[in-house]
Amino acid sequence: MMYRHLLPIALLTFLLNDAVADPPTLPGIDAAVQGMIAKHEIAGAVTVVVSPDQILHLECTGLADVASQRPMKPDTLFWIASMTKPVTAVAILMLQDEGKLNLTDP
Numbered sequence: 255m256m257y258r259h260l261l262p263i264a265l266l267t268f269l270l271n272d273a274v275a276d277p278p279t280l281p282g283i284d285a286a287v288q289g290m291i292a293k294h295e296i297a298g299a300v301t302v303v304v305s306p307d308q309i310l311h312l313e314c315t316g317l318a319d320v321a322s323q324r325p326m327k328p329d330t331l332f333w334i335a336s337m338t339k340p341v342t343a344v345a346i347l348m349l350q351d352e353g354k355l356n357l358t359d360p
Contacts, residue, residue, distance in 0.1 A: 277312035
């Protein structure tokens with residue numbers, strides 16, 4: 255079924271919005287994000303790593319809005335652009351999972 259991937263996304267959204275006060279973090283991720291903030295490549299980020307049954311890492315770093323100095327939160331919305339390639343890649347991988355094509359096909 256085409257919508258089978260929406261349940262994990264909905265569950266992840268619920269978990270992020272209901273995240274514990276002290277979520278787990280993995281070493282090195284914050285340092286990498288802080289480095290990008292220091293170089294002014296990004297204003298902030300929400301990083302998350304999940305396994306099928308738990309959140310392994312959740313961290314909000316930097317600002318969601320520089321002008322108002324509003325910090326990042328787990329439910330911060332992001333403007334994203336140029337999504338054609340990632341969406342196409344996901345569609346191709348879904349077709350491969352369903353056995354309808356192979357990535358090595360010409």
